Amino acid sequence: MLSITTPGKASLASLALAATAALPFTAQATTTEARSERGAEMIRHLNNGEAQPNLEAMREEFPFLAEATEAYALGDVWGRDVLDDRTRQLAAVAAMAAMGETGIMRVHAGYALNVGVSEEELKEVIYMITVPAGFTRAITASQALSEVFAEHRSTSRMESSQ
Amino acid sequence: MLSITTPGKASLASLALAATAALPFTAQATTTEARSERGAEMIRHLNNGEAQPNLEAMREEFPFLAEATEAYALGDVWGRDVLDDRTRQLAAVAAMAAMGETGIMRVHAGYALNVGVSEEELKEVIYMITVPAGFTRAITASQALSEVFAEHRSTSRMESSQ
Amino acid sequence: MLSITTPGKASLASLALAATAALPFTAQATTTEARSERGAEMIRHLNNGEAQPNLEAMREEFPFLAEATEAYALGDVWGRDVLDDRTRQLAAVAAMAAMGETGIMRVHAGYALNVGVSEEELKEVIYMITVPAGFTRAITASQALSEVFAEHRSTSRMESSQ
Amino acid sequence: MLSITTPGKASLASLALAATAALPFTAQATTTEARSERGAEMIRHLNNGEAQPNLEAMREEFPFLAEATEAYALGDVWGRDVLDDRTRQLAAVAAMAAMGETGIMRVHAGYALNVGVSEEELKEVIYMITVPAGFTRAITASQALSEVFAEHRSTSRMESSQ
Amino acid sequence: MLSITTPGKASLASLALAATAALPFTAQATTTEARSERGAEMIRHLNNGEAQPNLEAMREEFPFLAEATEAYALGDVWGRDVLDDRTRQLAAVAAMAAMGETGIMRVHAGYALNVGVSEEELKEVIYMITVPAGFTRAITASQALSEVFAEHRSTSRMESSQ
């Protein structure tokens, strides 16, 4: 249903997101195809205009999980508009760090940086996590985040030097 | 931003909180007494100007835990200023819901409402939680939140009718 | 295999379920309305032809969670056909017991009994759970299951005496 | 150290426990009957000479779980002798508090008090738990422990007034 | 210690399993030696007639854990007969995936394939797991399963080409 061909990803995606604000949920995307398309658009929005490699790798062997991640998780849930991008990413990172799920947390921390969350804000979430989830998971998450920060700075330098 | 009108200590503490924004962490509150005081002020800020009954109940039998909750969790962590009140509360509720810790989550959801988070925003956190933590914990958290909403509306009605 | 006698919609949906066996996933239910309908049918199938009270209670305050539970969890996931009803329910009870989520586990244990899983089979899942998740969660789950068994026998007696 | 005066079986089992110190594990109790007997003796040792009501309640509906708890958990594991009673109980309470399993934790905290662990030592375990598992679970555990303390003091008063 | 020379693993194990069906639990294996023997036989049944390398590696440094895994987990629990092999393995994989324990889950997913569970059925368990445990753990588990599938296909090809 979304036939957008991204000329300038951020601006168009922002428009798309803005456009959903006034619509009731069920009107947003009612077919699996439209929900998947909205999810794919959300991934490009969060991932610098690119597809998510883990998701693409899942498509062949775990097609239902790939489709559900795209249509439900990214399309239905991440496509909602009451919380802004930044708050949703910070809350998602908090939940994943608290569960000890640092693998997927890294992906969402990268998304957070891509939509304008600062490194300082991500660090604050890890500091806060010591209260509900303890120092052990906070320290483990901090080590994963340090690697995300290093990769993101490296990518940003490469892009800005082009 | 702090609209609490309690004079005396509260206003001083509010000043202290406002003043910390430009200070490095170690300068904020360096004695246990000052850290506890800052924690107590934070609780009043989050809890409509009142002490937190669970915390007060802990003081006699678990004095170190009560003091650490006040000085470290509320004073050191919640007293930080990179994240605003609302984002920190939403991320804390996300972490607690993901861990299945609905008891303490109720307290923090109540704090969130007190500092201006809307019911709709708390619901969004629960919707998001289905992705990292599943439907089971999201549904359990939603049932706890419904009770928090009912209590909060009841309290608000009583206050506005006085 | 579906012995539900509710005429009209139920029989149609039963036909739909039967018909999906040879179809690729995306062909099964591609609109949110159809997915929700399939979920509602699945609930009636699992819950003796009745709606699920917890889900109905969620509809007002947590409409997206209610809809996602119905359309995604019950419709998309439980509506799949590679695993039979009984195996899926036993695996779901195992996962919930291992996570310590006895509240929702009770609902699914009840569903399991409704679709022909025996009490003995549910007990075996709890015995097995001592290996991945320990005796603590197994014992807690066993206490919840004892209550489910008692309720189910009471309901069955009432129905058979009518 | 075992001050239980139940004659016959108990004294024999006490002898067996005392005798195991110098024996390799496989020589300790090699039949299911002997392992269960050792577990039953361990329960009486931990529970003021009485059976454990939850375990007895399990025997009818979950006989394998009751037997495994008695023969494996209490007999094989708790019957080992490298750690003393007090250290094992404190470590078990730490693990259960960290997992958020306060129900069974209450039973083991009561056992700990029965074998001479002080309330102060149990409180220290809860304080320590803030580091690996966070304040949320520590506070929840502290509330459960307060109830255990109150019950235990009440029982002790009743016994000493007889 | 194990003197059985498996002439045809599957047939012997099947006989052993079949033989237990009519016996009450306590009659099945009442000495530690017999329980361990039954566990060792179960491992060969699940692991293509071979010992489990992780378990063998534990024997020297963690002898009680190795013995308890063999005698209790594999012998007592996996040796029970109310659930068939396939259902027990699927429920165990569900529990381990829900707990985020992908390391041991890989071992049990391999066992599942060895006793005739299809890749499609294991995938269904992962799809189902999104409901109780979320997409994060389901995706992590799917990545581990992909590696198990690749190893198993490689082993099967080598065997069939001999």
Next chain:
Amino acid sequence: MLSITTPGKASLASLALAATAALPFTAQATTTEARSERGAEMIRHLNNGEAQPNLEAMREEFPFLAEATEAYALGDVWGRDVLDDRTRQLAAVAAMAAMGETGIMRVHAGYALNVGVSEEELKEVIYMITVPAGFTRAITASQALSEVFAEHRSTSRMESSQ
């Protein structure tokens, strides 16, 4: 910042620990600087007189987490004196193993060996953990502990050969 030049690590640390025994908690270390100093001393006590590399690595990017770990976790909590070193380490290892947090568990298992806990006692904690947390996490923890034992023996051999 730390100006202590440990003449004989163990003796100084023992003195420091002994000195705190008679003081009420709030009198022990009431400034952040003193709490951090006490934490740094505790680390040297637990880590053969050396700083903890992970903690030092955190100081640059996660300064609040590094400071809180030092001042609160090591200073305030580990600096308490109701439980002796060995019992606290065993309980901490139990909690971390039960949570599946083997990374930080390795650090604390190493500390335990450094303060005189035997390998046999650590193994007993893992055996005990099968009861509250299951065989899966116990086996995973046993594999991590085997590596800690090997490293510790290697370090001890190097030191004793100098």
